[in-house]
Amino acid sequence: MLSFGLFGDHVLLLEIVDHEGNFKEITKATDPELFYAILGGSPGNLGVLTHFTIEVHRDSDYQGSRGLKALYWYDPTTLKRLLDSLVDMSDDENFPRNYDLCISVLSSSFKLLDLWPELDGKMREEHLEIYGKDGIPLWPRTIVVYAQWVPFDKNDVCDMAWFDRFRKDSISINGVQQKPMSELTGGRTYLTKSSTLGKDGWASWVTQSIDAIIKPEANRYWLSAQLQCVGGKHSKFVTNADNGTSYSWRDSTLVCTLDCFHEFAAKVRAEGWEKVNDLAGIGPNCKFSKQDRRVLWGSYGSFDLGESWSSYYEDWAKYERLQKARKAADPDGIYTPNPFCVKLST
Template sequence: MFLSFAAHSPYDTSTIPSHLIDSRKTESDSSTSLIMAIIEGIEGNQYPQGTEGYDGVKSQYATSTYEGAHNLNPALIVQPKTKEDIAKVLMYAKRKKIAVAIRTGGHQYDGASSTGAPNIQLDLRHTFRSPGDRAVFERDGKTYARTSVSWNLGEFNDWLTENNVFVPHGQCVSVNLGGHVQTGGKIYLSSITSASPLSLYSCLWSSHDRFRRGQSDKVGDGARFGQMIRSFGLLGDHVSSLEIVDAKGRSQEITKETDPDLYWAFLGGSPGNLGVLTHLTIQTYRNQDHRGSRGLKALYFYRAETLKRLMDIVVEMSDDEDFPRNYDLCVNVLSSDSRILSSTPGLETWAAREHRELYGQDGRLVWPRAIVLYAQWIPAETGDVCDMAWFDQMKEGADSILVDPAFERPASQLMGEWILRSEREFDHPYIKRTYSTRSRTLGRDGWASWFVGRIDNMIREENNGCWVVGQAQCVGGKNSMLARNADNGTSYNWRDTAMCCNMDCFHTDEAEGRAKDWQKINDIQAIGHNGIFSKEDRRQLWGSYGNWDLDAMWNCYYDDRAKYEKLQRIRRAVDPDGTLTPNPFAVKRADWSLGYLISRLVKFWKRIIGGPA
């Protein structure tokens, strides 16, 4: 027997729980060497383990942290050119009794879009990028966009802006659409810095064409909540159809009407484990129907009292269940580290004029600890009026206003202002935490003071081998479209969330213990029965941490057991051979044992006769 997930040797099952072992036999003792060979008939590129180019292609966001622990080393990486290539890979894997991981961007924090030998990774980053892979069209008086999963969010937003339409989506430029939509189309405002010299400038100052001239397209941050989440909900809330290649190699289109269960499961259920998503069609919003949109992007040099003042605004908004849906707000705080080249245009001019003290003895600009705020108002209905005093309270004390709410902007262009043009936050391993809560008493409970204290505890000391990224965003309220879209046929979890918070710590190898101790205290004090932030442990599929056996941790990622068991049954139906189970971070397929089938029949019969199920 051998495992079909990445974390262990395929021939060593002695330490693995029996329910995680895929009890399928290899065709021969030489199966591993067979997997290392390329697959015949594939038009796209193939990278067997150990060949030239393999290491660069396999690299993704989690490589810096989990390459060894989670074995992010597939035996073969295939970059398909067509749906036919995808089908051939799936059929090959089925014959060889191995599994396939699906990557579109590669930003899941634990590396769940990768796998280990003898399994295969399908890399779709370059597969569907022809002019025919996306189109904007009108139908029944509404505007739709059909697009492939191979475009990143920067490219996606540029294209929507060219067509004067928009949808809610995330902000990390090199996140791709495939995993993004399957995990909710959620992105917090990601961090605003990197150890690479141009990253901060590219996040805050660059226009799109400057980015294209100066930045690389490496993998970046994972999918997080978007700046329009209260105003318009999730990207996945706007999907009208999904085009997939299923585990049997068949191409099909799924809608809420044609296959409501699979449509439901794809949008929030078990990303990458239900089929290979290639294209999606989305209902969009037109700029002309939302005139008067405004936004604020403000920069503050770090001071604990400044962070506390801004966090109080976020908390007040989050605790007010009646807050209008038009407003979205996120506050970010980050450690100092970036050394920005003195030749960087725009930023260099501003810094030289306003802040000569930022220059070191070598004449280079050294970026300090900072707070970055994003605020937005978009009219949802005719007659909506913006309260400019809401923006004014945040403009007060800002060291630089990068986007001014005094000027109206098309909503699609405003979305482009939030695109973060960085590769990743810091070029170090990380220990990340994404917390969410439904609490409406954060102000009374003193959470803002706790958050500022924990951030200051780590950020105050320079050169400690740790770099912090803290973020907080109000996402809820009874007017928020995150909550109001709860019964729209998707399976996304934690729709009742009021506030989300990230507390990420990047570290050197020597400072790993310090980072772990800091996060341990955060976990103990923030989450649980006595937690100051949330009484429940509510995690995101894109931002997983700790034990990555999803079946063992299901209650941290799913609303209830009934939802999880429904996903298990759908997983069993669409992936009967485990071909799409490349690692333990997947909904466990239901057990089709005789006892299980009898129990399902009994429940079904009780529903028919009207008795308790």
């Protein structure tokens, strides 16, 4: 996200079927309000999207790009060390956009080979104990790190020491690899604009929270945690704010997804864990964000968007602008699948 921003930032043209059954091509120039509303505004109720055209980026423009994909057996000390590196990036508004870092934490039995098929050979050689009698791997709890560097100028130089901190104690197949850029970019979600995560002790707090739900084996809970730096003066996530899209919270510094999937009988404890995260992480004196910031694709809580709009949009003026765009695009409310959509203006 630091290097290139959001996928929607690169959309040039949208092809839709409108509420009268007409096929339309929407661009920032031909219909700026509808273009704005579709890209980040209201989930799925402005028309039927059939095709879209995106800006093409060429590998030849980013020669020398490097990436590291590292796997760790889960350990809270290791997780805390990795999160400290993420916090260092997030709290530094001048951190260069060349670097991107994403940390994921996965419960045991996650089908890791679906994401990382080339891992199978190395694991069979060095960790045969994780394979059952049928040859199917029984994965323990793991941490997965994706780190990458992209040159944007001929004078950009990669700091290999930055990669070295993620190679320590990892199970990495090929180390840091030079690859085409196109090969490197292949719940419950919170955002923050905090630049004091280190001072506030967020890394320790979130490590303890993750450990509480992932530590017991065979506990009927499956954690999905993903943490990624998005902010800073040079981040394209930030600087693309006025590009004609309506994605919210562009001044954020870090995005954090903490989801706990569970068996039915374990529902009460899972929901209790999520509630503790909400109360301790979000609020004026809390560890992660002083403001409740959510994204439409990671929504939770109330699914009546008319009631919870302030968690998804910066201000009422933006929500009202989206209401007007919806009224123009769908005056009869044909595209209203559920209450989680921008309400028609009255």
